[in-house]
Amino acid sequence: MKICFVLSDLINEPCGTSLVLMKKAHERGHTVYAMNVGGFNFNQGSPISISCKKIPKSFKYKNVEEFLGKLKQDSIKWKMLDSQKLDVLFLRNNPTEEILSRHWAEHSGLAFARMIQQQGVLVLNDANAMSHSFIDKLYFEELPEIIKPDSLITRDKSAILEFWEKSGKKIVLKPLEGSGGQNIYLIDKHKSNFNQIIKTLTDKGYIIAQKYLPEVSAGDVRVLVMNGKVLEKDGEPAIMRRINSDKNEFRSNISLGGKVEKAELTPEIKRIVELTAPKLIRDGFFFVGLDVVKDKLIEINVMSPGGLYYGQNIGLPEFTDTIVEAIERKVEYKELHKNDFTNAMLATMD
Secondary structure (H helix, E strand, O other): OEEEEEEOOHHHOOOOHHHHHHHHHHHOOOEEEEEEEEEEEOOOOOOOEEEEEEOOOOOOOOOHHHHHHHHHOOOOOEEEEEHHHOOEEEEOOOHHHOOHHHOOHHHHHHHHHHHHHHOOOEEEOOHHHHHHOOOHHHHHOOOOHHHOOOEEEEOOHHHHHHHHHHOOOOEEEEEOOOOOOOOOEEEOOOOOOHHHHHHHHHHHOOEEEEEOOHHHHHOEEEEEEEOOEEOEEOOEEOEEEEEEOOOOOOOOOHHHOEEEEEOOOOHHHHHHHHHHHHHHHHHOOOEEEEEEEOOEEEEEEOOOOOOHHHHHHHOOOOOHHHHHHHHHHHHHHHHHHOOOOOHHHHHOOO
C-alpha cells in the first residue's frame, strides 16, 4: 500500500510514535511518504497534490533515530504527489501543539484531509471525526459521566471559585486547548497565585477545572486503543504508567520528566474502554490514547496519541506491526468492497 504520514514539521519532528509506525510500514514493504501539514496544494479542478518525501526501498538504518536523521537529510528530496495515488493518509500532526506563529496550521491539515477523504483515500483517524473533536477536551465531555471526574469549563473566575469550594478546595486547572502538560495547575486550600493563574489561563481561552484525584500521585496510565479495543500483542496490552520522579510535581507527562513503566489492564480500565468504545467506533477513531487515574478517565487524545516509542524501552512488545497489519486489512476491505463502507466505518473495522 501507499501510505503518507502527515507531520507537523519534519525538521522538528522528534523520535516518537509516528516514526516507529513509519519505520514498521517501510519494513513491511509498503511505499511510505512523509509530509508536513503545510504541504497540501489545491488546484481547482484537480486532485489535491502533496509535497512529500518518499522513503526509498533501499533505505538503510540501524534504529529509529537513524531512520529519522536520514529522512531529514536533503539527500531525500521533496517531491509533489497526486494525493489520489495514496491508499492511506495517516494524520499524525497535533494541531493543539502549534505555536501562535503557526496558527494557520491548526485547522488546515484537517480541512485538506477532509477533501482528500472525499476523493476516496482512506484517512485515519476519520477527518470528519477529527474536525468534530478538534478541542479534544470538549469531545471528552461527550463521554459518559460515570467514568469522568467532576469538571467545569468556563472563563468565569467566580464560577471556578464555587467549583473549588464544592470540590473540597482541591482542583486542577488547565487550558481547554492545550497538550503536553503545559499550563496545568493544582489549586489547593492555599490558593497560591490563584489570580495570576486565572489570568494566564483566560488569556489563552477557556479553562477546564477538574476535581483533583488523590490517586494521581501514583501517576496516570496511558491506554492505547485501536478499533475501539485495547491495543494488544501476544496477550500483552499497550498500557503504560507515567510517573514523575519529582514528588512535588503532580503532572506525569513524559515531556515534563515523567518516567514510564508497565501497567496492568485493571477491571476499571476495561470498564472505561467498554464505555468509551461505542462512541469512538461510531465516530471513526482508529487510534486513540486514553489517560486514566484509577477508575476515572482524565483525558482523551484523538489527534496524535503517543507512547509506542517509550513502550519498547520498558519491555513491552513491538505493537507497530499490529497497527500496520490493521491498516493493511482496511485497505484490503476498501478494495474488495468498493464503496460499501464509509471512511468512518473502515477506520474502526477490525
